[in-house]
Amino acid sequence: MTDASADDGAGAPAVVDLQPSCTAEEVATDEYYHATVNGVVEYGIFVDLSEHVSGLVHESTFDGDREFEVGDDAVVKLTEVRDNGDLSFELASLEDYETVDREHDYERVAADAVGEHVGDTVHIEGEVVQIKQTGGPTIFRVRDETSAVPCTSFEAAGVRAHPDVDVGDLVHVKGDVEERDGTFQVEVTQLDVLDAEDAADVAGRLEAALDELAEPAEIDPLVEWPALEQMLPELRSVARTLRRAVLEGRPIRMRHHADGDGMCASVPVQYALTKFIEDAHQDGDAGRHLLKRLPSKAPYYEMEDATRDLNFALEDRARHGQKLPLLLMLDNGSTEEDTPAYKALDHYDIPIVVVDHHHPDPEAVDPLVDEHVNPYLHGEDYRITTGMLCVELARMLYPGLTDELEHVPAVAGLSDRSKADAMTDYLELARDAGYDEQFLHQISEALDYEAYMLRYDPGTQLINDVLNVNGDEDRHRELVPFVANRADEDVAEQLDAVESHVDHERVANGANLYRIDVENHAHRFTYPAPGKTTGEVHDRKVEETGEPVITIGYGPDFAVLRSDGVRLDIPTMVEELNAELPGAGVSGGGHLVVGSIRFVPGMRQQVLDALIEKMAEAELDEELHSAPKR
Structure with a gap:
């Protein structure tokens, strides 16, 4: 038995109480520790100092008459750290001592900086926003103040690692940074759910950072139009909601009317959100998992579409550990016809955001949606098309897109026959960007034609080329006249058939x-x-x-x-x-x-x-x- 009081001079010796997250990096020989017995054997007792620090107290270091049971408390002294990492302790008997708390000592690495530490061991603190079980490792997507990063943990092939960790938990991750397929991930060596005090600190940091990161870009509208400008604050609120959803790892299902204006609304928003997702998540597949653009044939949100959306959302949550999505309705969603589908989603945690320009029924719709932007709610009408609104929304979501979107509001206006005075300004803006009015009409016709041919498929790359948003400029200039002419021929054939009837x-x-x-x-x-x-x-x-x-x-x-x-x-x-x-x-x-x-x-x-x-x-x-x- 060791008399520790003699080892520490005149003052009372310090006994360290390790926090649960502490590792062997936080212990040193000749220090005293509070311990808990976790096993009793013939040759001594095994003790835990924290969730990650344990070792053996050999029976030769204490009186044979003293007996221990699992769960007993003890004070021990670390006497040796062996080459294989095993820790040896001896029992200490102290008449007087001072307890000192010790937290896990590590330097956090920001999630957006893990790429600078390939091959290094890093520590990350954040919120688990997704848990995906693969045929091999379990992938925990962890978000801190800067980004979200995949953290892989291998238990056994297809077996869930760390089953006590859930989506929404605040955790500390320790692991080695690896590069794979051009993206970075952390191979987990330690993953702990933070205790209440540490979790509160991390939650506070995350909330403050989210508020700042979710703030939309400051923009001036593309044209001077008071009727539209009065709606910019509401669009900013929608942009803030969408950016925050991305940062929190909440998927977005974007529903839009399958026509020219619906595509002029949805494609720029899809482009802006995809770029923001790429910045916010250290994963090349994040955009594919977190954003879906889905055309709707009906001029309202059908129960069939809502049932599909809900089914996919629940399956994704079960299979991939995703949060339930946010539903973004564009060029659709403002009428009483939408409410049965909204009520179906109301049984689940699925926020609904609507940007539309069809004549609304706010009394029916507004109790079921989180945000509703519509020119009719401001005394205006359909002449402010959804595409015009959503180009401004896209510019708020991700800065630097203006040059690629300047022609889109004019296409939206022509597609929905807007007679607004501002159309003159939009057409001039498009002309300055290299689009004459005839070619804009051709884009509109091509969008209608492709929407029909694609049915329920978003046709992302094809529509990008037709609208020339994140598409191929050369292909765009060749494709649009071809498709528009094909559409004109089909229309002429149809009119020839129906005219006499x-x-x-x-x-x-x-x-x-x-x-x-x-x-x-x-x-x-x-x-x-x-x-x-x-x-x-x-x-x-x-x-x-x-x-x-x-x-x-x-x-x-x-x-x-x-x-x-x-x-x-x-x-x-x-x-x-x-x-x-x-x-x-x-x-x-x-x-x-x-x-x-x-x-x-x-x-x-x-x-x-x-x-x-x-x-x-x-x-x-x-x-x-x-x-x-x-």
Whole structure:
């Protein structure tokens, strides 16, 4: 037995109480330590000093009469550190001593700097934002104040390492930095969940850093337009939300209407978010896992799409340890038709952000979404297209993209027939960037054509080339005229087929009403689709007459509506039809003067008759204005 008091002079000796995260690097021979017995054998006792420091107290160092049980406390002295790393202790009996706390002593390395330490052992503190089990190691993605870095830990092939660690835990990681496929990762030698005090310190650092890193870039809008400028604060809030989602490792599922304006909205945002993800995560695959762009054919968020999104999200959480996603709705999502799908997602932790320019129903939508940006909420209308809004949003998300996006708002405006005075400025901006108006129209037509051909596939690289956002400039200049001409030929063939089947009448308010059965008198399952076919017939009739025109393209259970020079309110008409025609199952919407509705096939004639009657009562505009496309 050792009498420690004699070893330490006149003062009371110090007994070190190691924090759980301490390692053998924090111990030294001839020091005293608080220990806990974790095993009793014939030749002594095994003791733990921390979660990572343990050793043997040989029975020769204490009286044989003294007995220990697992869990007993003891004071020990470190006498030897052997070549193989084993620690030898002797039991100490101290009448008086002072306890000294000792924390794990290491120098943290920032996650965004691990690439500078290849081959070195590093320490990282942060939050676990993803846990992915592979056929080999378990990959913990750990985020600190600067970035997120993959940390690989191998237990056995396909076996979950550190099963006590969960997504959201604040941890300390020790490991060796490796480079693999152009990215960097930490091969874990030690991974500990921080205790409450240390976790609070790390959480505070992370929160402060997140607030700073999530702050959007300061921008001036591309054109001077007060109507748009009043919406910039809301767009900044959306940009902040999206940047924070990326920093927190929350996936983003981007849903957008599959048309020209929807692509002009979604592609720049996808480009900006991808670049931000690459900066924020030390992993070349992060962009693929954290961002999905998904076109929607319907002019609202369908339950089918919501069910798919929810299923993929839950599977990704189960298979890859991801958080549930944020849903970003672009050029869609503002109407009562969206709410059933939103309510389905409301059972899960899935934030919803909407940027749209269709006539909204804020009373129905706003209780179910986290943010809602729409020009109608500011007394404006569809002339501020979603593509115009989202180009500014993309510039806030990631600085330095302006030169690549200057032509996009003009394409968005032409795609949705914006008659805003600001279109003159957007067209001039595009012209200065090398795009004349004819070529911009060709881009718009090419986007519509490719959207139809791609169906539900985002076609990322193809659409990038068509819109020339993160695409190939030379290929863009060759591809756009080819696709646009192909689209024109298909439209001409379709119009030749339907022209003789278009019915005309002049209704009570003086407007020209044109009707076409697109189910029976147009080519099916080919471009252009019924909506586009109806729009092309409508445009031709507007040009021919120069008068107010209403066009209805209908099938067994749907009708596509277009109007110029007539003040329609399609969402209101849908509500009235539902009340007046029980059992018709009328639904749909869109813009005030352009949209689509659905109904049960057996009530088609009653719905169309009632619809035409309402259109015949609508007031005419003093001037003829082209309706937005839908």
